[in-house]
Amino acid sequence: MRRFQIEYESENSFARELSKLKQWTKRQIAHEILFQIYAEIEDNKNKTLIDEVIKGIEKFFPEANYVGCSTNGNIVSGDLGKKTIAVICNIFEYPDTTVRVFQLPMNQENEAETVGRLKNYIDANRWVKSVELLTTINGMSMTEFCEVMAECRKDVCIYGGGAFPTNFARDDSFVFSKENDYSDSAVIFLLIGGDEFHVVTMHITGWQPLGREMLVTKTEDNRLCELDGKPAFDIYNKYLNIKNDASFFDNALEFPIFFERNGVDLLRAPTHSNPDGSITLSSAIKEGMRARLAYGDPEVILDSIKEDSMAVAVFMPEVIDVFSCAARRSYWGDRDVGGETMPFEAIASTAGFFTSGEFLRTDKYMNLHNVTLVVAAMREGDVDPDRDIYYIPSEESKSGKINMIKRFTTFINATTEEMEEAYKKLAEAAITDAMTGLLNRGEIQRRITDELENGEGRDYPISLIMMDLDDFKKVNDTYGHHEGDQVLKGLADVLRKNVGESRIPAEIGRWGGEEFMILLRETDEETARKLAERLRTDFYEVSFEKAGHVSMTLGVTQYKPGESADTVTMRVDKALYAAKANGKNRVAVG
Numbered sequence: 069m070r071r072f073q074i075e076y077e078s079e080n081s082f083a084r085e086l087s088k089l090k091q092w093t094k095r096q097i098a099h100e101i102l103f104q105i106y107a108e109i110e111d112n113k114n115k116t117l118i119d120e121v122i123k124g125i126e127k128f129f130p131e132a133n134y135v136g137c138s139t140n141g142n143i144v145s146g147d148l149g150k151k152t153i154a155v156i157c158n159i160f161e162y163p164d165t166t167v168r169v170f171q172l173p174m175n176q177e178n179e180a181e182t183v184g185r186l187k188n189y190i191d192a193n194r195w196v197k198s199v200e201l202l203t204t205i206n207g208m209s210m211t212e213f214c215e216v217m218a219e220c221r222k223d224v225c226i227y228g229g230g231a232f233p234t235n236f237a238r239d240d241s242f243v244f245s246k247e248n249d250y251s252d253s254a255v256i257f258l259l260i261g262g263d264e265f266h267v268v269t270m271h272i273t274g275w276q277p278l279g280r281e282m283l284v285t286k287t288e289d290n291r292l293c294e295l296d297g298k299p300a301f302d303i304y305n306k307y308l309n310i311k312n313d314a315s316f317f318d319n320a321l322e323f324p325i326f327f328e329r330n331g332v333d334l335l336r337a338p339t340h341s342n343p344d345g346s347i348t349l350s351s352a353i354k355e356g357m358r359a360r361l362a363y364g365d366p367e368v369i370l371d372s373i374k375e376d377s378m379a380v381a382v383f384m385p386e387v388i389d390v391f392s393c394a395a396r397r398s399y400w401g402d403r404d405v406g407g408e409t410m411p412f413e414a415i416a417s418t419a420g421f422f423t424s425g426e427f428l429r430t431d432k433y434m435n436l437h438n439v440t441l442v443v444a445a446m447r448e449g450d451v452d453p454d455r456d457i458y459y460i461p462s463e464e465s466k467s468g469k470i471n472m473i474k475r476f477t478t479f480i481n482a483t484t485e486e487m488e489e490a491y492k493k494l495a496e497a498a499i500t501d502a503m504t505g506l507l508n509r510g511e512i513q514r515r516i517t518d519e520l521e522n523g524e525g526r527d528y529p530i531s532l533i534m535m536d537l538d539d540f541k542k543v544n545d546t547y548g549h550h551e552g553d554q555v556l557k558g559l560a561d562v563l564r565k566n567v568g569e570s571r572i573p574a575e576i577g578r579w580g581g582e583e584f585m586i587l588l589r590e591t592d593e594e595t596a597r598k599l600a601e602r603l604r605t606d607f608y609e610v611s612f613e614k615a616g617h618v619s620m621t622l623g624v625t626q627y628k629p630g631e632s633a634d635t636v637t638m639r640v641d642k643a644l645y646a647a648k649a650n651g652k653n654r655v656a657v658g
Contacts, residue, residue: 069158069161069165069386069448070096070159070161070386071156071157071386071419072089072159073145073154073157073417073419074154074155074157075149075151075153075154075155076153076154077151079120079124082120082121082124083124083127083128086124086125086127086128086129087128089157090129093159097161099160099161099165100133100160100166101133102132102133102158102160103125103129103132103133103134103135103156103158104134104135104155104158105122105135105155105244106136106137106139106143106149106156106420106421107136107138107142108138108139108141108152108421109138109233117152117153118136118153118244132246133167133169133245133246135171135245135256136202136243137231137241137242137243137244137256137421138231138233138234138240138242139232139234139421139422139423140232140233140394140421140422140423141394141397141402141405141421141422142154142420142421142422143392143420143421143422145417146409146411146412147406147409148397148402148406154421158387160260160448161448162262162264162265162448162449164195164262164264165261165264165448166195166259166261166262168258169246169258169259170185170186170247170259171243171247171248171251171255172185172186172254172257173253173254174204175208179208179212179213180212180213183220184216186217187216187219190221191221193259195261196221196259196261197224197261197262197266198225198227199220199225199226199227199257199258199259200228200258200444201229201255201257201427202228202229202255202258203231203243203254203256203427204231204241204243204251204254204255205351205424205425206252209289209290210351210352211352214434214435215434217427217434222432225267225268225269225444226427227269227428228391228426228427229391229420229421229424229427230424230426230427232394232423240252243255244256260446264448265446265448266383267445267446268380268385268444269428269429269442269443270376270428270442270443271426271428271441271442272372272373272376272443273369273372273437273439274365274368274369274373274408275363275364275439276363276365276368277326278323278361279360279361280360282303282358282359282360283356283357284327284353284354284356284357284358284359286355287352287354290348290349290352291342291346291348291349292338292346292347292353294346295359299344299346300345300346301341301342301345301347302345304316304323304338304341308323312341312343312345316338316340316341317340318398320338321337321338321395321398321399323338323361323364324336324337324338324362324364325337325360325362326359326360326361327353327357327359327360328358329354329357329433330431331430331433332435334437335439335440336349336352336438337349337393337438350393350395350424350425350438351425364399364439370407373411373441374411377412380412380415380443383445383447384452384455385416385446385447386446387445388415388417388418388419388443388445388446389419389444389446390418390419390442390443391420391421391426391441391442392422392423392440392441393422393423393426393437393439394422395439396408396422396439396440396441399439408441409441412443415445416445416447425437425438426438426441499511503556504556504557504560504578506563506576506577507578508577509577509580511577512575512577512578512585513577515577516532516637520632520633520636521632521633528590529590529591529627530588530626531591531624531625531626532587532596532624532625532636532637533588533599533603533622534579534585534586534623534641534643534644535583535585535600535603535604535620535622536583536620536621536648537555537556537559537619538618538620539652540582543555543615547615548614551613552615554612554613554615556582559607560576560584562603562606562607563576563586563603565606566599570599572588572590572591572595573588573589573590574587574588574591585637585640592626593625593626596624597655597657600622600655601655603620604619604620604622604654604655619652621644621654621655621656622655622656623644623645623656623658624640624643624655624657625643625657639658643656643657643658644656
C-alpha cells in the first residue's frame with residue numbers, strides 16, 4: 069500500500085502532479101486507487117476548486133474512486149495543511165484488496181434505514197474489514213446512528229469523522245464522492261478489505277477529569293441545559309470565572325464536559341453559551357449521565373500521544389488516517405497543532421482532517437467523540453521483518469519536576485475525592501442508627517410514607533412488620549446497658565440475615581428504643597407473617613453472654629389501597645401490643 073499527498077495550488081500544477089503519479093503507477097502494481105479530498109473552504113463558492121480537482125482525477129485516473137468532505141483544516145504529512153485543498157492518493161497493491169464507496173442520504177428520520185442498508189451489505193460481503201465514514205452532522209443527535217452502526221459485524225473496524233466548515237459559527241458542511249454529488253445531508257461509507265488488508269484503530273484524548281461529578285438533569289438536543297438542577301453555564305462561571313459573552317468558546321475550550329459511556333471516556337466541547345444559561349455542546353449528552361469538567365494539559369496530551377502511538381508502531385502500518393477534533397486545532401493554535409500529529413508521520417504516511425466529531429467503534433459500542441484524535445493505521449500483507457519499529461523518543465525532564473498544572477490538577481482531584489467521601493459518610497450517618505447500623509426512625513418513616521403515599525400505579529402488595537423486645541428494661545437493669553446494646557446489635561444482625569435470605573425487597577429500621585420496623589415490598593400479609601415467625605424463632609435461638617435468650621413480640625399488617633402511612637403504622641402498632649397482651653413472644657396480624 070502506497071500513499072502520495074498533494075496540496076492543491078492550481079489547475080496546472082495539480083495536472084503535473086497527477087501526470088507524475090500516472091507514470092509511477094505504470095511502473096508499479098496499482099490494483100485499486102482511492103483519492104481522499106479534504107477541503108477547508110469558507111463558503112460554497114470555493115467548490116469550484118474541488119470541481120477542478122475532480123476533473124483532474126477523472127482525466128488521469130478515470131478508474132479511481134474518490135471521496136471527500138469540507139473540513140476545519142487538513143492534515144498533510146502529519147502536519148496542518150498549508151493550502152485550501154489536500155488530495156491524498158492511496159494505491160492498493162494486493163490483488164484481493166477491494167474498495168467500495170457508498171454515498172447515502174441521511175437525516176434524523178432515515179438514519180436507521182441508511183445504516184441498515186450498510187449492515188446488510190457488510191453481512192453479505194465477508195471481505196469487508198474496515199468502514200471509514202465521512203458524514204454531515206449539522207445539528208443531528210447521531211445517537212441512533214451510532215447504536216445501529218454498532219450492530220454491524222463485530223470483526224469490522226468502524227471509524228471516521230464529521231465534515232465541518234472552516235467557520236465554527238456556520239452550519240453548511242458537506243460530503244461528496246464519485247458515486248454522488250455534493251450533499252449537506254449524507255454519509256459516505258468507504259469500505260476496504262481483503263485477505264491481506266489489515267487495520268487497527270484507537271482514540272486519544274489526553275484531557276483529564278477535574279473536580280466533582282455532576283448529574284446531567286436537563287438537555288435539549290445538543291444543548292446542555294442543567295447540571296445538578298442548575299443552569300449549565302453556572303459551572304463555568306462559578307468555578308472558572310468564564311463570562312457569558314462572545315469569548316466564551318475561546319475561554320471554555322480547555323474545559324470540555326467529561327463523562328463515561330459504554331465504558332469509554334468521552335468529551336463534549338462547549339461551543340456557545342446561551343442567554344438562558346444553557347450551553348451548546350459539539351454533540352449531545354444524555355440526561356442522567358454523571359459528568360465532570362475536564363482540563364487539557366499540553367504535557368499530559370503529548371505524553372498520551374507518545375504512549376498510545378507505540379501500539380501503532382508495533383503494528384507497522386503503511387499509512388495512517390487521523391481524524392482530529394476542530395477544538396484541538398483551536399486549543400493548540402495553528403503553529404503548534406502539528407505537535408500531536410507529526411509523531412505518526414514518523415511511523416507511516418499520515419493524513420486526515422479536523423472534524424466536527426470523531427467516530428469509533430470500541431468493543432461492541434459505537435461512540436461519537438469530541439476533542440479527540442481517532443487514529444486508523446492500515447497496511448497490506450504481513451509485517452516486514454527487516455523493517456525497524458519506530459518509537460517516539462521520550463524527552464527527559466530538564467528540571468526533574470512534574471508540570472505545575474499537573475500537580476495542581478492532582479491536588480484538586482484528590483481533595484474532591486476526599487470531600488465526596490466525607491459527604492457520603494455524613495449523608496449515611498444522617499439516615500443511619502449509630503447503634504445497630506440500620507435506618508434510623510426518621511428515615512424508615514420517610515421511606516414508608518414515600519412508598520405508601522407516592523406509589524401511584526403500584527400493582528404489588530406491601531406489608532409492615534413491627535417488633536418489640538420483651539422485658540428489655542430488665543436486661544438493662546440486671547446486666548447493664550452494655551449487655552443491652554449487644555442484644556440490640558444481635559437483633560439487627562438477625563433481621564439483616566433473614567430479610568436478605570428471603571430476597572424480599574425491604575427496608576429495616578430502628579423505630580425507637582427496643583422497637584424495630586420492616587417495610588416489605590411485593591409481600592402480602594401471609595408471607596410477612598411467615599417471615600415474622602422466622603425472625604421470632606431465630607432471634608430466640610441466640611444466646612447472649614449474660615442475658616441468655618431474649619424473646620420479642622411482633623405485629624404484622626398489609627397496606628390497603630388509599631390508606632395513609634399513619635393509618636397503616638398505627639394498625640401494625642396495635643397488632644404488636646395485642647400480641648403483648650396475649651403473652652408476648654408471639655406474632656399477631658392486624
